[in-house]
Amino acid sequence: MTDSLLGSPVLKPRTGDLYNIDAALTEEERAIRDSVRAFVDEKVIPIIGQCYIDGRFPTELIGEMGAQGYLGANLPEAYGCAGLSNVAYGLINQELERGDSGIRSFASVQGSLVMYPIFTFGSEEQKRHWLPRMATGEAIGCFGLTEPDYGSNPAGMITRARQQKDGTWVLNGAKMWITNGSLSHVGVVWAKTEDNDPDGNSVRGFLVPTGAKGYTIKETKGKLSLRASMTSELVFSDVHLPADAILPQSGGLKSPLMCLTQARYGIAWGAMGAAIACYDEALSYAKTRVMFDRPIGGFQIQQVRLADMLTEIVKGQLLALHLGRMKDAGTYTPQQVSLAKRNNVSVAADIAREARRLLGANGILAEYHAMRHMANLESVYTYEGTHDIHSLVIGMAETGINAFK
Amino acid sequence: MKLAVCIKRVPDMEGRFKIAASGTGIDEAGLKYDMSDFDGYAAEVAIQITEKLGAGEVTVISLGPDVVQETLRKALSMGAHRAVQLKHDAPVSDGLAVATALAAELKDGGYDLILCGRMAVDTQNRSTGIFLAELLGLPVISAISQLNVEGGVVKARRELEGAYELIECPLPAVVTIDEGIARARYPSLKGIMAAKKKPLEVKPAHLGAITYQLEKMELPAERAAGRIVGEGKDAVPELVRLLKEEAKVL
Numbered sequence: 001m002t003d004s005l006l007g008s009p010v011l012k013p014r015t016g017d018l019y020n021i022d023a024a025l026t027e028e029e030r031a032i033r034d035s036v037r038a039f040v041d042e043k044v045i046p047i048i049g050q051c052y053i054d055g056r057f058p059t060e061l062i063g064e065m066g067a068q069g070y071l072g073a074n075l076p077e078a079y080g081c082a083g084l085s086n087v088a089y090g091l092i093n094q095e096l097e098r099g100d101s102g103i104r105s106f107a108s109v110q111g112s113l114v115m116y117p118i119f120t121f122g123s124e125e126q127k128r129h130w131l132p133r134m135a136t137g138e139a140i141g142c143f144g145l146t147e148p149d150y151g152s153n154p155a156g157m158i159t160r161a162r163q164q165k166d167g168t169w170v171l172n173g174a175k176m177w178i179t180n181g182s183l184s185h186v187g188v189v190w191a192k193t194e195d196n197d198p199d200g201n202s203v204r205g206f207l208v209p210t211g212a213k214g215y216t217i218k219e220t221k222g223k224l225s226l227r228a229s230m231t232s233e234l235v236f237s238d239v240h241l242p243a244d245a246i247l248p249q250s251g252g253l254k255s256p257l258m259c260l261t262q263a264r265y266g267i268a269w270g271a272m273g274a275a276i277a278c279y280d281e282a283l284s285y286a287k288t289r290v291m292f293d294r295p296i297g298g299f300q301i302q303q304v305r306l307a308d309m310l311t312e313i314v315k316g317q318l319l320a321l322h323l324g325r326m327k328d329a330g331t332y333t334p335q336q337v338s339l340a341k342r343n344n345v346s347v348a349a350d351i352a353r354e355a356r357r358l359l360g361a362n363g364i365l366a367e368y369h370a371m372r373h374m375a376n377l378e379s380v381y382t383y384e385g386t387h388d389i390h391s392l393v394i395g396m397a398e399t400g401i402n403a404f405k
Numbered sequence: 406m407k408l409a410v411c412i413k414r415v416p417d418m419e420g421r422f423k424i425a426a427s428g429t430g431i432d433e434a435g436l437k438y439d440m441s442d443f444d445g446y447a448a449e450v451a452i453q454i455t456e457k458l459g460a461g462e463v464t465v466i467s468l469g470p471d472v473v474q475e476t477l478r479k480a481l482s483m484g485a486h487r488a489v490q491l492k493h494d495a496p497v498s499d500g501l502a503v504a505t506a507l508a509a510e511l512k513d514g515g516y517d518l519i520l521c522g523r524m525a526v527d528t529q530n531r532s533t534g535i536f537l538a539e540l541l542g543l544p545v546i547s548a549i550s551q552l553n554v555e556g557g558v559v560k561a562r563r564e565l566e567g568a569y570e571l572i573e574c575p576l577p578a579v580v581t582i583d584e585g586i587a588r589a590r591y592p593s594l595k596g597i598m599a600a601k602k603k604p605l606e607v608k609p610a611h612l613g614a615i616t617y618q619l620e621k622m623e624l625p626a627e628r629a630a631g632r633i634v635g636e637g638k639d640a641v642p643e644l645v646r647l648l649k650e651e652a653k654v655l
């Protein structure tokens with residue numbers, strides 16, 4: 001926790017920070033945010049529109065993201081990571097997604113869905129082997145949970161890992177919608193280890209190296225959202241894995257869900273980054289675009305639009321920050337994460353659409369950012385637990401009645 | 406190799422400025438502050454020199470109130486080794502007074518090379534680095550766009566209109582840095598964490614005598630709205646007359 005800086009005479013609200021959220025951050029947190037912001041302004045924004053049009057993830061940024069410490073930033077220094085707080089980790093997500101949801105998705109998957117499970121469920125040997133090279137971006141991972149027929153209900157997954165007499169494993173099944181799949185050197189793949197298991201109690205995590213015999217990865221084409229991100233399908237047909245491919249501490253569906261809680265936490269921040277990018281663009285457009293002899297920002301309709309956007313951003317940022325402080329204190333719950341992911345992604349998607357509309361015809365161009373964010377946020381709305389699923393998680397916590405059954 | 410970089414904390418020039426009630430400064434409310442751009446290039450150059458040598462030490466120095474510590478820590482997180490704040494709470498506009506305080510700190514430090522920005526982007530006096538060299542009795546090369554330090558000699562390039570100069574002088578020396586030499590890096594997250602453990606000393610600033618005072622600051626008058634003289638070619642003679650007689654541009 002931090003001493004409040006709200007009374008500090010040097011941290012008066014700045015232009016662009018109406019609610020003085022800066023004063024709720026430490027100097028170090030602000031420095032981290034500003035550094036990632038500079039990286040995004042310099043390296044991401046100038047190229048991202050074209051990447052989006054080309055349907056290309058900018059792999060050339062991976063090395064620098066690693067060198068800067070953005071990958072698995074809240075994991076310990078002992079494994080080559082930056083060892084930052086969860087609030088700092090959140091701010092990194094916010095700034096990366098201010099660039100593009102695809103860039104943030106890359107970092108979320110690498111940090112929260114690959115490095116986190118290796119750190120949490122892996123053997124010391126697995127950690128020593130993978131984490132330092134993943135922190136630098138030398139090794140890329142993907143996270144395979146969703147299947148063609150099991151999205152919101154992963155307990156039903158079909159993918160099976162059968163242990164052989166000699167202790168080795170044979171993996172069969174398919175995973176779909178896998179971010180970073182075609183970029184990855186290794187997959188954290190979730191599979192059932194027992195046949196009769198409708199609730200997913202036998203689910204375990206496996207480290208499956210790219211190139212293993214019987215393991216194929218196919219890029220998903222035709223996406224109209226998250227185009228600057230790599231999405232793939234993974235197919236396993238009799239893939240033989242050594243005995244130590246299993247993440248030894250993983251056990252049950254709870255394990256992948258713990259990973260998702262980490263990633264969703266980051267998304268609650270990231271969505272605000274996309275919203276901020278859209279708001280900033282809309283505000284500057286409103287001040288400069290003249291129609292009917294006046295900047296359009298001088299018309300009441302556009303002022304209402306901007307006020308609504310800003311209000312939701314301030315609320316979403318404070319929500320994410322409070323959640324982060326609770327996570328750093330070790331007291332947060334998955335339901336709180338559901339609420340923040342659900343709210344922040346939903347309002348960000350609305351803000352992006354309103355910004356797009358404020359920009360008139362220019363708003364449909366890739367040269368501007370709003371429509372790219374608007375389309376991206378549809379993926380973010382769906383992945384990591386759809387908006388609906390988070391409604392039911394909160395509903396169950398509040399009513400005590402499980403709507404899933 | 407011991408290097409020193411003098412750094413000023415300045416408002417972001419993209420901000421909207423208002424004159425403070427005192428009439429002799431800007432209203433700081435709502436402004437964002439950071440390292441002056443040229444000082445950032447100077448810090449980057451100095452850090453690159455020590456990185457290339459694999460040895461040496463970069464000291465960053467800033468004169469001002471406690472908030473300059475944040476700017477100094479940014480330089481430390483970029484890779485500078487230690488920092489000194491010359492504490493002085495009131496704003497000073499006299500470059501000679503600032504240079505006097507910097508010289509007092511730097512003179513016995515055994516520095517081989519002292520780097521300043523060509524100018525502070527806010528006040529744009531272009532004087533502190535030059536005054537500093539004079540007070541220290543050192544040679545100075547101003548507004549350089551390239552720098553090479555080897556065998557006790559500084560070789561620098563200065564850009565002129567359509568030409569350039571190559572200048573050499575022996576160390577120790579002072580240089581002031583123009584743009585084009587290096588972009589200031591953004592600090593890495595590890596750099597930011599490491600900066601917390603680097604030394605930052607706070608000392609009183611021994612300003613020299615103040616030789617001048619800033620009397621008054623004013624914003625330029627708002628431009629009057631345009632006027633439409635008429636339409637079509639019939640309006641041309643009147644337009645020409647007004648440009649000659651009123652605007653006096655023809």
Ligand SMILES: Cc1cc2nc3c(=O)[nH]c(=O)nc-3n(C[C@H](O)[C@H](O)[C@H](O)COP(=O)(O)OP(=O)(O)OC[C@H]3O[C@@H](n4cnc5c(N)ncnc54)[C@H](O)[C@@H]3O)c2cc1C
Nearest residue numbers: 143144145146151152177178179226379382383384386388
């Ligand atoms: C770009 C992208 C990247 C992705 N990356 C990954 C990844 O890296 N790894 C990974 O494992 N997965 C990934 N996913 C998959 C993502 O997590 C799933 O798409 C998500 O869980 C939803 O599953 P589904 O698409 O099968 O939708 P379904 O589960 O078929 O849902 C369809 C609709 O039904 C609704 N619905 C479902 N159940 C209920 C219910 N009980 N009550 C009411 N409504 C319900 C949903 O809300 C949704 O609106 C990614 C998806 C996308 C789009």
Ligand SMILES: Cc1cc2nc3c(=O)[nH]c(=O)nc-3n(C[C@H](O)[C@H](O)[C@H](O)COP(=O)(O)OP(=O)(O)OC[C@H]3O[C@@H](n4cnc5c(N)ncnc54)[C@H](O)[C@@H]3O)c2cc1C
Nearest residue numbers: 289290291292296299300301302357358359360361362364
């Ligand atoms: C794909 C596409 C195809 C097109 N095809 C054609 C075509 O074939 N022929 C053609 O002539 N045009 C065409 N257009 C242009 C289209 O009609 C204009 O984009 C539209 O009239 C809006 O103008 P604008 O984009 O300049 O936005 P602006 O007029 O700059 O508006 C920007 C924003 O300000 C708002 N605004 C403007 N005035 C006010 C006000 N007084 N009060 C409150 N809010 C205000 C707008 O609602 C909007 O949100 C096309 C546009 C697109 C995107």
